[in-house]
Amino acid sequence: MDKGDNYEVMDISLADQGRKNLELAELNMSALMEIKKRFKKEKPLQGIRIGLALHVTKETGILIRTLIAGGADISITGCNPLSTQDDVAAALAEEGVKVWAYKGETTEDYYRYLGYVIDEKPHITIDDGCDLVSEIHINHQDLISDIICGCEETTTGIIRLKAMEENNALKYPMIAVNDNKTKHLLDNYYGTGQSTLDGILRATNMLFAGKTLVVCGYGSCGKGVSLKAKGLGANVIVCEVDNFCALQAAYDGFKVMKFEDAAALGDIFCTVTGNKHVIRLEHMKKMKNGAIMANSGHFDIEIDLKSLKEAAESERRVRPFMDEYVLGGNKLFVLGEGRLVNLAAAEGHPSEVMSTSFCGQALACEYGVKNRDKMKNQVIQLPEEIDDEIAGLQLTAMGLNIDEMTPDQVKYMSSWEEGT
Ligand SMILES: NC(=O)c1ccc[n+]([C@@H]2O[C@H](COP(=O)([O-])OP(=O)(O)OC[C@H]3O[C@@H](n4cnc5c(N)ncnc54)[C@H](O)[C@@H]3O)[C@@H](O)[C@H]2O)c1
Incomplete structure (x- = not known):
């Protein structure tokens, strides 16, 4: 130092x-x-x-x-x-x-x-x-x-x-x-969307195309992550606790289900909820051999890493920002120690x-x-x-110009008399 x-x-x-x-x-x-x-x-x-x-x-x-x-x-x-x-x-x-x-x-x-x-x-x-x-x-x-x-x-x-x-x-x-x-409608959405995938890619160098990505949280960040992953060819499943956000995810064309059902299906999991212990040991026990967990929410509490560490048969660092845990004979991976993966494993937005x-x-x-x-x-x-x-x-x-309302349009937009 x-x-x-x-x-x-x-x-x-x-x-x-x-x-x-x-x-x-x-x-x-x-x-x-x-x-x-x-x-x-x-x-x-x-x-x-x-x-x-x-x-x-x-x-x-x-x-x-x-x-x-x-x-x-x-x-x-x-x-x-x-x-x-x-x-x-x-x-x-x-x-x-x-x-x-x-x-x-x-x-x-x-x-x-x-x-x-x-x-x-x-x-x-x-x-x-x-x-x-x-x-x-x-x-x-x-x-x-x-x-x-x-x-x-x-x-x-x-x-x-x-x-x-x-x-x-x-x-x-x-x-x-x-x-x-x-x-939040630019940084959380476009920024977190792109840089979260950047973090996962730099940590793993994996192919997104054809993989199943489970995104927990479909707020500003989760929408961005889901959209960008879809663009790379991933099949995206969204898990939510809010009816409206879940509905938006379904209307955007993503599968929506409970996390306990998604746990066995995902190749990659990404939390962006701002909540704690969204991925718990009971979920990890259902995951496939080789499943990868990442978090892009602010604190490192979205994945219950403590319980995983206690239950794992072994733990080792396999690459920078990629730790392997063997649980019930399966290899599970956690990126960036469960801290926001876009800043831990990449350069942020x-x-x-x-x-x-x-x-x-x-x-x-x-x-x-x-x-x-x-x-x-x-x-x-x-x-x-x-x-x-x-x-x-x-x-x-960005060198972009946009239109201005005409005086007549300004008047129309602030009046209520004019109808059909
Ligand atoms: N990685 C970054 O660079 C970065 C950038 C901006 C924000 N953030 C952080 O990301 C997190 C999310 O931010 P946001 O702006 O998208 O928030 P948001 O409030 O717009 O969205 C969070 C979503 O998670 C859902 N959720 C809450 N608990 C859940 C649970 N148990 N399971 C599934 N879904 C759950 C909520 O219903 C909500 O729709 C926050 O911690 C925020 O501070 C990180």
Whole structure:
């Protein structure tokens, strides 16, 4: 591990590769770069300390540079022990960013690093999964009076925050960046769809065509994973607990059944529910020899790995990010230790999709600062105009033009008198 006054990273000599990856990310994040240009001129975050617990990837690096251009002081750690890109962390450390993260963090280091970010006394927190917010609420309540707001990146974090709000436990306003259309309907759907398969492919190099993939959860992420796998020729089975989502899966042409029935049919299983113990030992006992399990939900609790470890006759690593367990004589495989497979075994979402997600984070910080006296200690959604602005920036980045309504159409759309 390499340590400096303001960093702890795996290997600082990886910085050059990290800079090259950041350069590539910039090329594909034009919408965010537009915001960076404006932030550089207007300095909307001057004097604001922002603490982040986000996947330390090249795309997050571009978000950090955008926030710094806006005048912010940044400190960052990861939000998952297996998702840090060590070269990017090294490059950020060399740029002078306060960064504490490495791929393969122990639980102890994970929480020690969260502590370092908290020690910087952030005015704004940016979280992916709500660990920073919950640490502050549990162990550092003294800091809360100086916190303007927090911004949350993912569905699991929003679920935790809504539970806090419900219990009157939420002590500062939280902006639900995940709930922007330009986040969950793009990032969770197209991003998780593609990068989850990328993670499974890099870990296994298997052929999807002709295989049976069982997808647990048909929300934004599960829809993306199912669609992309269908495109590769897989037979997709969807398992759900929500009637409407299950119906959508059936109407999209997928088989829908209980997981206990799908367990014996699947070649690959992928959980994307945000729930715990979706794949349990009783299911694993029914799986075929050679079955592969992966998770792309936020936490590593969707597959009950603990019970598998206890029951397995043997356990060994057969490739990086691919562990074999022998259960009842059958070989079962778990990818990326049950952590989100797209970040553990691949590089997370492509830059283009993170560009719109992180436009949401940058604009949420600006919104928070501008509206600091108006926000309540609730989970807040950004105004629709901001979502629309982000979509517009991305269309421009892609060189696409769309139509505008005529004045007559504008009038028609806001009137009720005109009928048949
Ligand atoms: N891997 C990534 O990069 C990435 C990106 C975005 C979101 N996420 C995470 O993925 C998870 C899903 O996010 P989402 O936006 O799709 O959420 P969502 O709420 O849109 O969908 C989750 C779906 O899972 C279903 N579900 C819940 N419990 C289930 C169970 N026991 N069995 C089957 N289905 C069940 C729900 O009914 C729901 O339809 C969250 O943990 C989120 O934080 C991961």
